[in-house]
Amino acid sequence: MAAQEIELYYNGSKQEVKIPASCTVEIVKPKVIQSSMEEDDIIQAALDHPTDSISLSNFIEENNSFLLILNDHARATPTPKILKHVLPLLAGKEFGVIIASGTHGLPTEEDLKNQILGEFYDDLREHLIFHDSKNDDFLNLGETKRGTPILVNKIISEYEAFIPINSIEPHYFAGFTGGRKSLIPGICAFEAIEKNHSMALLDEARMLALRGNPLHEDFEEAAGVIIEGHPTFAINVVFDGAHNIAGVFAGNIFTQLYEGAELAKDIYSPIVNQSPDVVISVVHSPLDQNLYQAQKGFESCLLTLRPGGILILVASCYDGIGPDDYAQMLQSGKSPSDLAAKFEEIKVNYKLGWHKVGSIPPFLAERELWMVTRLDKTNLDRMFIKGFDSIQEAVDNAVAEKGQDCRFLIVEDSANVCPTHR
DSSP states (O other): OOOEEEEEEETTEEEEEEEOTTSEEEEEOOOOOOOSSOHHHHHHHHHHSOBSSOOHHHHHHHOSEEEEEEEOTTSOOOHHHHHHHHGGGGTTSEEEEEEEOTTSOOOOHHHIIIIISGGGHHHHGGGEEEOOTTTSOEEEEEEOTTOOEEEEEGGGGGOSEEEEEEEOOEETTTEEOSGGGGTTTTTBOHHHHHHHHGGGGSTTOOTTOOTTOHHHHHHHHHHHHHTTTSOBOEEEEEEOTTSOEEEEEEESTTHHHHHHHHHHHHHHOOEESSOOSEEEEEOOTTTTSSHHHHHHHHHHHGGGSOTTOEEEEEOOOTTOSOSHHHHHHHTOOSSHHHHHHHHHHHTTTOOTTGGGTTTHHHHHHHSEEEEESSSOHHHHHHTTOEEESSHHHHHHHHHHHHOTTOEEEEEETTTTOOOEEO
């Protein structure tokens, strides 16, 4: 009986993988939306008929200076496609452009040319401001009712109005990306982000949840303070499994997120039929750049796997593990139970990054975590992860362990996709 041949993304290209025909294989991926409208028409319609707002053209006519707030290289937001419609309206107006990096590292010039600014690199490079959450000067606007200090980049005081451009995908503790995240964590201080992200440890902070999610509600409260006195026209994109624009939601930074989240849920939350023995979680670019980002592919899929199963996280991590303190956290335990104990201790005095560690020890108590990656295997061993050089090698080992009739679930673009049980 011929093997099942499947092509999966890894390290910038496709790898052919063969799985025994006797195995059951279920593949889920973001839905592809067939639209009767061209992308430019979808964008323009949203800008002309926004949610709870005047049109973008009228918004720009009514204000004098603008701060464009753009996603960084850690998101696949098709920013240049939006800029194509926004920049002509800003002709003759004063404006600046800030990269909302949050606590991420700064983008390279190649990131700016190929992803963030695209064809507008030459026109916008001189306007560009890079946000640095630890070293910039910040305005202190008080704190939220949950105690998050509202420390925002002081550059906002130089501009009258804001135009944040973002994208909406499921997020494993914020519910969804987009909207308010352009402001916090986007252009806030490290201390503000750390305090807010400590709420990721709460059960209510979970994927696909906005209302009732304390972390998201804290985002909204802080964002509301930040935009006070600054008219804001938000533009958020939802793209489909073919990376085409499926919808654009513009206008009020809060209400448009809830509208866009419904479409994002339809595209990124496929139904799975049964709990598998093996999950192959395939992280796509740009979130495969390091483990700090690729870990989202673990969080998205961990609840689909049955006890005793294996999760194979596929991410090249060409930039390494990520921030040094995150690497130290992951390697700080002598065993999974020791790491769990350290996590319980850190809850009392939370440090940013530990929200990405807490789910690993209980997962390892009943399941195995493997990786196909360029990361050093010695470092993987210290994190209780079994490393492989190719997807095929990992699959062969999984079949040897779970049997020729085992059940596979393959999750494409797993850092964004949230599979749910029927």
